[in-house]
Amino acid sequence: MIRILPILLAVLYGLAMYRFSAWRTAKELDDKSTELLDPALREMTSKLASPLDLPRIKVHIYEVAPVNGLAAPDGRIFITRGFYEKFKSGAVTAEELASVIAHELGHVALGHSRRRMIDFSGQNAMRAALGMILGRILPGVGSDEYEADAYAAALLTKAGIGIAPQISLFEKLEALTQSNHGTAPAWLLSHPKTADRIGALTALQSAWDR
Secondary structure, three states: OOOOHHHHHHHHHHHHHHHHHHHHHHHHHHHOEEEOOOHHHHHHHHHHHHHHOOOOOOEEEEOOOOOOEEEOOOOOEEEEHHHHHHHHHOOOOHHHHHHHHHHHHHHHHOOHHHHOOOOOOHHHHHHHHHHHHHHOOOOOOOHHHHHHHHHHHHHHHHOOOOOHHHHHHHHHHHHHOOOOOOOOOHHHOOOOOHHHHHHHHHHHHHHHHO
């Protein structure tokens, strides 16, 4: 019993931290988000909802400046205010923003959001930063992003949007997100190299064409 006590304590501690992290994340998002009501983007989300047999896909605007999208552990989809402003200014099209929403839907559908519960604490910021670095060096790390990209590509294709906006957005990401580092929540930063993601999508499209 004495030998397993540290293991039990570690499990209980992990469970307590998970619950606290989930509560903290939900509160942060509740306090800083509103529903996205833009008609052009609602049209895009309606297209995405159709092949999923859903009446609608609800998207929220997360009131932070960095350009990003995210899927919360409770299944909600968010676009940051910074990303939405890029759309409003014409730097990003409605189809390109739809590709981000489809990607985040992939994280929810594939169970990534719950598995990768990361809060905004300094410790987890370090962990996420390390994951971001490893994801750019080691193959296989960051596979969640590739899986969500593939899910998004399939959904966009079924919705009649296609993967062209997905690729064109990736080609813009460097310029769109150059001010993100140091300001974005840590759990938004762990993504593989953009060029590698484009290559994976191109290979996927070629396989489908065959």
